[in-house]
Amino acid sequence: MTSDPADLGLIRAEVATALKRFLRRQRDVLATIGDDLLPWVEVISELLSGGKRFRPAFCYWGWRAAGGQTCPEIFTAAAALELLQASALVHDDVMDASDVRRGRPAVHRQFAAMHEAAGFAGSAEAFGAGAGILVGDALLSWTDELYHASGLPADVLQRGQPMLNAMRTEVAAGQYLDLLNQFSGNETVQSAMRMVTYKTAKYTIERPLHLGAALAGGALAGEPPHSVAAVAATFTDYGLPLGVAFQLRDDILGVFGDPARTGKSVTGDISEGKRTVLIALARERASAHQLGVLDQHLGDRQLTAGGAAEVRGVIAETGALAECENLISASVKEAIAALDGAPITDAARSALIELAVLTSSRAD
Amino acid sequence: MTSDPADLGLIRAEVATALKRFLRRQRDVLATIGDDLLPWVEVISELLSGGKRFRPAFCYWGWRAAGGQTCPEIFTAAAALELLQASALVHDDVMDASDVRRGRPAVHRQFAAMHEAAGFAGSAEAFGAGAGILVGDALLSWTDELYHASGLPADVLQRGQPMLNAMRTEVAAGQYLDLLNQFSGNETVQSAMRMVTYKTAKYTIERPLHLGAALAGGALAGEPPHSVAAVAATFTDYGLPLGVAFQLRDDILGVFGDPARTGKSVTGDISEGKRTVLIALARERASAHQLGVLDQHLGDRQLTAGGAAEVRGVIAETGALAECENLISASVKEAIAALDGAPITDAARSALIELAVLTSSRAD
Numbered sequence: 001m002t003s004d005p006a007d008l009g010l011i012r013a014e015v016a017t018a019l020k021r022f023l024r025r026q027r028d029v030l031a032t033i034g035d036d037l038l039p040w041v042e043v044i045s046e047l048l049s050g051g052k053r054f055r056p057a058f059c060y061w062g063w064r065a066a067g068g069q070t071c072p073e074i075f076t077a078a079a080a081l082e083l084l085q086a087s088a089l090v091h092d093d094v095m096d097a098s099d100v101r102r103g104r105p106a107v108h109r110q111f112a113a114m115h116e117a118a119g120f121a122g123s124a125e126a127f128g129a130g131a132g133i134l135v136g137d138a139l140l141s142w143t144d145e146l147y148h149a150s151g152l153p154a155d156v157l158q159r160g161q162p163m164l165n166a167m168r169t170e171v172a173a174g175q176y177l178d179l180l181n182q183f184s185g186n187e188t189v190q191s192a193m194r195m196v197t198y199k200t201a202k203y204t205i206e207r208p209l210h211l212g213a214a215l216a217g218g219a220l221a222g223e224p225p226h227s228v229a230a231v232a233a234t235f236t237d238y239g240l241p242l243g244v245a246f247q248l249r250d251d252i253l254g255v256f257g258d259p260a261r262t263g264k265s266v267t268g269d270i271s272e273g274k275r276t277v278l279i280a281l282a283r284e285r286a287s288a289h290q291l292g293v294l295d296q297h298l299g300d301r302q303l304t305a306g307g308a309a310e311v312r313g314v315i316a317e318t319g320a321l322a323e324c325e326n327l328i329s330a331s332v333k334e335a336i337a338a339l340d341g342a343p344i345t346d347a348a349r350s351a352l353i354e355l356a357v358l359t360s361s362r363a364d
Numbered sequence: 365m366t367s368d369p370a371d372l373g374l375i376r377a378e379v380a381t382a383l384k385r386f387l388r389r390q391r392d393v394l395a396t397i398g399d400d401l402l403p404w405v406e407v408i409s410e411l412l413s414g415g416k417r418f419r420p421a422f423c424y425w426g427w428r429a430a431g432g433q434t435c436p437e438i439f440t441a442a443a444a445l446e447l448l449q450a451s452a453l454v455h456d457d458v459m460d461a462s463d464v465r466r467g468r469p470a471v472h473r474q475f476a477a478m479h480e481a482a483g484f485a486g487s488a489e490a491f492g493a494g495a496g497i498l499v500g501d502a503l504l505s506w507t508d509e510l511y512h513a514s515g516l517p518a519d520v521l522q523r524g525q526p527m528l529n530a531m532r533t534e535v536a537a538g539q540y541l542d543l544l545n546q547f548s549g550n551e552t553v554q555s556a557m558r559m560v561t562y563k564t565a566k567y568t569i570e571r572p573l574h575l576g577a578a579l580a581g582g583a584l585a586g587e588p589p590h591s592v593a594a595v596a597a598t599f600t601d602y603g604l605p606l607g608v609a610f611q612l613r614d615d616i617l618g619v620f621g622d623p624a625r626t627g628k629s630v631t632g633d634i635s636e637g638k639r640t641v642l643i644a645l646a647r648e649r650a651s652a653h654q655l656g657v658l659d660q661h662l663g664d665r666q667l668t669a670g671g672a673a674e675v676r677g678v679i680a681e682t683g684a685l686a687e688c689e690n691l692i693s694a695s696v697k698e699a700i701a702a703l704d705g706a707p708i709t710d711a712a713r714s715a716l717i718e719l720a721v722l723t724s725s726r727a728d
Contacts (some may be wrong), residue, residue: 026533033537033562036544040537090500095494120547130459130543133497134536137455137504141532144508148525154518161512168505169390172498173397173404179494180400183484198397 006351008057014075015056015099019048019082022146039114040135043107047086054246054359055081055208058239061355062212065348068233077150077160077215079319080143081167087139094132095179096272108132115364124231143168156215163211169202174198181275189280193244196277200250205359209235230343235353237338244277245360248324249269251278253363255312256321261364267308268340273299277327282320290314332360369722370715374693378439379420383446386510396506403478407471411450417570418610418723419445422603424717426576429712432596441514441524441579444507445531445572452535453502458496460636472496481705488727507532520579527575533568538562545639553644557608560641564614565607569723573599594707601702602716602723608641609695609724612688615642617727619676620685625728631672637663641691646684654678696724 004010015287023045030037055080063074092098093106105113112128120127146166148157177195180186213231253262254269255278269276283294293314297307315321335356339349368374387409394401420442427438456462457470464470469477478491484491511528512521541559545552577595617626618633619642633640643662650658657678661671679685699720704714 029530029533030537034541034558035532036541037537040540087501091497095490095497103407115547118548121549122547126459127543127547132539133455133459133500134540134543136497136501137451138533138536140501140504141508141529141536144505144526145529145532154522156517158512161509165505165509166393168395168509169393169502172502172505173394173401174406175496176495177398177400179491179498183479183486184482185485194398215515 004290005354006057008053008063008355008358010056011060011075011078012053012345013055014072015079015082016049018072018076018079018146020045022076022079022142023048024147026142028134038098039111039139043110043135044086044139046104047090047102047107048082050363051082051085052364053082054355055085058205059212059354061351062209062214062235063216064229064351065209065235065344066211066213066216067345068212068216073151074212074215077147077152077157078208078212080147080150080164081211083139083146083170084143084171087136088175090139092137092175094136095175098268098272100268106132107135111135134245137283140168151214156217159217160211160215163207163214167207168210170198170207171203174200174203178275182273187275187280189277189284192275192277192280195275196244196247197240200247204246205243206236206239209239213230227343234338234342234344238335238342238356241331241338242335242356242359245328245335245356248277248328248331249277249360249362252321252324255315257334258363267303267305270308270311271301271303278315278320278324281323282315282318285320285323286314286317290318321342328360332356369718370425370721372417372722373423375421375439375442376417378436379417379443379446380413382436382440382443384409386440386443386506388512393471395400403475404502407474407499408450408503410452410468411466411471412446415446415449416726417446418719419449419568421719422569423576425712425715426573426578426599427580428576428715429573429708430577430592431709432576432580437515438576439581441511441516442572442576443520444511444514444528445575447503447510448507448532448535451500451507452539454496454500454503456539458493458500459539462632462636464632470496471499471637475499494612496598504532516579520581523581524575524579525681527578531575532613533561534571535567538564538567542639546637551639551644551647553573553641553648556639556641556644560611561604564611565604568610569607570600570603573603582698588726591707598702598706598708602699602706602720605695605702606720606723607700609692609699611719612641612692612695613724613726615640616685616688619679621679622727625648631667631669634661634672634675635663635665635667642679642688644681644685645687646679649682649684649687650678654682692724696720 023041027041030040056075059078059081060074064070068074089101090107095103098106098283099109108128108131112124112132115124143296150157167212174195178199181195210232211230213235217228254274254276279294279298283291288292293310297303297311302305336353339352342349387405391405394404420439423442423445424438428434432438453465457465460474462470463473472492472495474493476488479488490646515520538559542563545555545559546713568577572598577592577599581592618638618640647655647658657674661667661675664671699719702715706713
């Protein structure tokens with residue numbers, strides 16, 4: 001690997017700058033409406049300072065893969081995806097009543113705390129949830145706003161629009177499938193996998209790549225014409241398996257990860273009863289006794305450290321953990337193979353291989 | 365008035381057509397993800413079939429006022445505002461835990477009922493709220509999607525973008541101010557009025573007019589150039605007072621309206637404890653005894669018809685109702701006066717006068 005694999009350091013710095021600049025403008029807009037809105041800026045600014053910026057990175061490399069040149073505008077357009085993701089996180093935390101996000105209290109919890117500190121009337125929880133819904137709405141609107149303020153020409157932005165559209169519909173739909181699984185008690189590996197396709201594989205990897213490539217469009221001046229359709233197909237073949245690897249790594253980190261590094265609660269995924277592929281694999285392989293342990297602890301909001309350890313034991317003993325690691329390796333291999341001889345630039349091919357390794361082997 | 369005042373019949377028909385066409389496309393997108401998503405289409409389609417289409421009407425007349433010609437594209441762009449409004453309604457109903465919207469169960473209630481009918485596990489309310497948040501998110505994303513798919517050229521759409529941006533941020537911010545008032549117990553006329561400015565006046569009237577005018581931009585070929593700034597100023601002078609009139613009429617209908625016509629619950633605004641200008645005026649003028657009646661019933665989820673009648677009595681006896689009607693008349697007059705000699709087309713001037721009367725005197 002190079003000293004800055006896949007230019008991730010550069011991308012992160014540029015995305016952070018674009019987000020800060022955008023937030024400064026939004027601060028002025030909100031201040032005009034009223035000082036009461038300024039807590040939004042603080043909460044959002046903190047939330048946006050976290051994040052691994054993988055979606056902007058894939059968008060950037062989609063652009064570069066299709067012949068786009070590095071320029072400030074593409075980083076700004078890519079940064080818009082961080083606003084979309086922040087919106088999804090804030091709303092997700094409201095829906096799951098999660099306490100922690102990126103190592104800090106979830107946004108709705110921060111507003112609930114503000115309610116308590118101010119001695120407001122009524123339910124602090126309802127106030128927090130309401131504020132969370134509205135902050136998430138603003139972030140969702142701002143996705144589009146930052147995208148269109150990126151400085152890329154209007155006709156270029158219009159080329160990318162269908163990809164941005166698909167991303168947004170797919171992530172809301174994917175979250176709904178998640179909700180359905182959770183409440184309908186559907187715990188099969190198959191249903192967990194379908195959710196992974198929409199909530200992660202398409203949303204985190206395939207669509208950001210498609211967006212970047214669509215924006216680059218006919219930018220391949222002076223090179224043999226790479227059909228847009230062929231580039232898009234490459235990104236599907238690369239993005240879908242890599243998305244599975246990415247999510248399965250997330251599943252493992254959510255149960256076995258170091259909270260100091262993941263920024264999540266140590267028992268979060270277990271006590272929230274998340275229907276992950278990892279858990280579905282464990283269920284599939286569990287004995288009656290092991291199934292009893294899972295049923296006892298998964299979704300238990302009062303979960304103890306001991307209960308969490310029992311669940312971890314079952315996941316390891318059933319072989320689900322090893323199976324998950326095998327699936328990750330095979331998926332990464334499949335993703336990288338899709339790049340072989342693909343009609344993309346050499347720089348992008350190298351970077352996408354590095355990104356495949358980085359996203360699937362991360363510890364946070 | 366003409367047989368179709370302000371072309372409202374035409375606008376409604378065109379907007380309904382554009383929304384139906386768009387929903388058919390979204391149905392295909394959702395069906396590709398999974399049949400589980402099809403209930404969304406039904407729920408959204410019903411929700412969108414209601415509504416008085418005032419926002420698209422103001423957008424259309426902003427366009428016409430600045431010299432734009434009637435064409436299918438402007439109706440489609442204007443129809444996008446109905447998606448934004450539908451999103452705001454769905455999220456608002458989740459936040460307020462409202463039961464009824466446009467004469468039918470609120471969206472989150474429909475999903476809660478689906479949960480019960482299917483015998484899902486967990487809380488039907490939590491499932492309904494989650495689904496409501498996600499459906500609202502999709503509608504918010506679709507606002508932008510329909511706007512950009514209107515068929516107007518990319519550079520024209522870019523001219524309108526800042527107005528669409530302002531609208532979306534202002535409506536989320538306005539809702540938050542509403543939430544703050546509600547929980548902080550701020551019941552002054554002044555704070556209720558500030559909320560009216562952002563939640564209604566700018567969002568329902570001024571910004572849609574600005575959007576239409578910005579889209580028309582330099583479209584005044586062959587006429588003396590009307591400065592965009594002068595047109596925008598006219599719409600501010602017209603829109604802000606008319607927005608107050610519109611909201612005050614809404615306040616009155618929410619307490620004294622005929623539920624069969626408003627599509628709202630008969631005791632809704634009272635039992636939800638909405639901090640309206642009407643209520644703030646009543647508080648300002650109430651005796652200690654009358655204040656006691658208001659405090660007893662406002663926000664009482666178990667409100668009886670008798671309790672609601674007592675509140676109506678206080679609002680009338682304090683003179684708050686009459687004062688509200690006076691404010692409406694004065695505001696409409698002020699709005700119409702702003703059109704005098706304004707740099708807009710004659711057709712638009714007539715239509716905006718008709719719209720001022722229609723929006724402030726409606727019974728539903």
